[in-house]
Amino acid sequence: MAHVRFRSAVSPLRRGTTLARRGTPSVRRPLTCVDNLVETLRPVDPVHCLRPAVLSATAARFVSAFPGDVLYAVKCNPEPAVMRALYEGGIRHFDAASPGEVRLVRQMFSDAEIHYMHPVKSPDAIHQAYFDYGVRDFSLDSAEELEKLMEQTEQADDLGLFIRLALPKGSAVYDLSGKFGAAPAEAAKLLRAARAVSRRIGICFHVGSQSLDPAAYERALELAGTVIEAAGVEIDVMDVGGGFPVSYPGVTPPPLDDFMAAIARGFAHLGLPSRTRLWCEPGRALVAPGVSLVVQVIKRRGDELFINDGVYGSLSDAGVPAFRFPARMIRPEADGQASDDRGDVEEVGFSFYGPTCDSADHMVGPFMLPADIKAGDWIELGQLGAYGSCLRTAFNGFDNVRLVDVTDRPLLETPGYLEQEVQPEGDSDWSDAAAKSVGHIMERAA
Numbered sequence: 001m002a003h004v005r006f007r008s009a010v011s012p013l014r015r016g017t018t019l020a021r022r023g024t025p026s027v028r029r030p031l032t033c034v035d036n037l038v039e040t041l042r043p044v045d046p047v048h049c050l051r052p053a054v055l056s057a058t059a060a061r062f063v064s065a066f067p068g069d070v071l072y073a074v075k076c077n078p079e080p081a082v083m084r085a086l087y088e089g090g091i092r093h094f095d096a097a098s099p100g101e102v103r104l105v106r107q108m109f110s111d112a113e114i115h116y117m118h119p120v121k122s123p124d125a126i127h128q129a130y131f132d133y134g135v136r137d138f139s140l141d142s143a144e145e146l147e148k149l150m151e152q153t154e155q156a157d158d159l160g161l162f163i164r165l166a167l168p169k170g171s172a173v174y175d176l177s178g179k180f181g182a183a184p185a186e187a188a189k190l191l192r193a194a195r196a197v198s199r200r201i202g203i204c205f206h207v208g209s210q211s212l213d214p215a216a217y218e219r220a221l222e223l224a225g226t227v228i229e230a231a232g233v234e235i236d237v238m239d240v241g242g243g244f245p246v247s248y249p250g251v252t253p254p255p256l257d258d259f260m261a262a263i264a265r266g267f268a269h270l271g272l273p274s275r276t277r278l279w280c281e282p283g284r285a286l287v288a289p290g291v292s293l294v295v296q297v298i299k300r301r302g303d304e305l306f307i308n309d310g311v312y313g314s315l316s317d318a319g320v321p322a323f324r325f326p327a328r329m330i331r332p333e334a335d336g337q338a339s340d341d342r343g344d345v346e347e348v349g350f351s352f353y354g355p356t357c358d359s360a361d362h363m364v365g366p367f368m369l370p371a372d373i374k375a376g377d378w379i380e381l382g383q384l385g386a387y388g389s390c391l392r393t394a395f396n397g398f399d400n401v402r403l404v405d406v407t408d409r410p411l412l413e414t415p416g417y418l419e420q421e422v423q424p425e426g427d428s429d430w431s432d433a434a435a436k437s438v439g440h441i442m443e444r445a446a
């Protein structure tokens, strides 16, 4: 039986949480696959199925494909087991956006570089990050924030300052153009002001999350070029942010290398000095495929399924943003015909209701599942490593969740990620390779 960790809605970011460095967990966890897990555990609480080998391989692929430094955007999933797997895959830079995230990264990885890329920070957050955790890089989008940074770091002369550039509304699924960012003229002014007081400067932006168009990065780089020219100063770092997409049902993004090529092209086109570094801040793309969620069907009403997790739990994105997730039914042998031995049962679209009493706890989907699914069956939902578990609440008392490491492949793959490194022919090979890779990870951690 797999070793299972329990986690309530309380976040690993909570103050006072102690985490041993990189070392935890001290127990070697036996590995299993999702079907085995359901059969042996018959879980009545939602289960997060972590795929450490997938997380590590995805990180390794991204790090090798990107022509610069890859910063993991911690907000996307701060689960320590996830962060450890990314570290094993070669991630050494972290984009943190709160004192809690800064502290978590520093506790876990003494050699990691932490970059505080939230452009609006409280004075205390800046002070703590600089003096208690050694953070030197900060983003900003206003003169007021620059003043605050200088004051709270006691006029430090070793800062890296990154001007967050506002972008026109783009085509990303999650538009991020409204909240942060300086308009080009203001950004140019800030660049000049930052150049005068800091050790290094850069421009950063975010094209929007789940951005399906590689050209969005090229357009943003072009705009950054006009800002640099207007400012008349040299920059040290160009940070193209996050936004890299993953597959969801009915959505297959262009291959990863198309994004990398667009960024390399846009960057080269600016003709910056060769010492200028390129950074990116992926969140979703690194972690979405690495975690799935197993839920149980509590009740069926026509094509509506009442399940034991919902929009106040790990399925926030299935609510108002109406994300669809890849789904498959799991029905252990003893419950009648096992799910993998049923020939061709037709798949139809279902919507979900979550476990709380709120009628907003509704997920329209449609989630494609076998037509004969019924109360008591389990469902595995994929691509939930990003913006899933970390958005859980304890609303209505539904705050129990289990974490288990599994060896399965992701339910859905994104072009360009896992082909080269770790996708051997056939599922059993994959499991062997994943098991070896995870075993290796655990040995290194022990």
Ligand SMILES: *Cc1c(COP(=O)(O)O)cnc(C)c1O
Pocket: 073, 075, 076, 095, 117, 118, 206, 208, 209, 210, 241, 242, 243, 244, 281, 282, 283, 284, 285
């Ligand atoms: C959320 C965020 C990211 C990560 O975005 P993804 O779309 O998940 O890649 C990166 N940088 C900043 C500043 C963010 O706020």
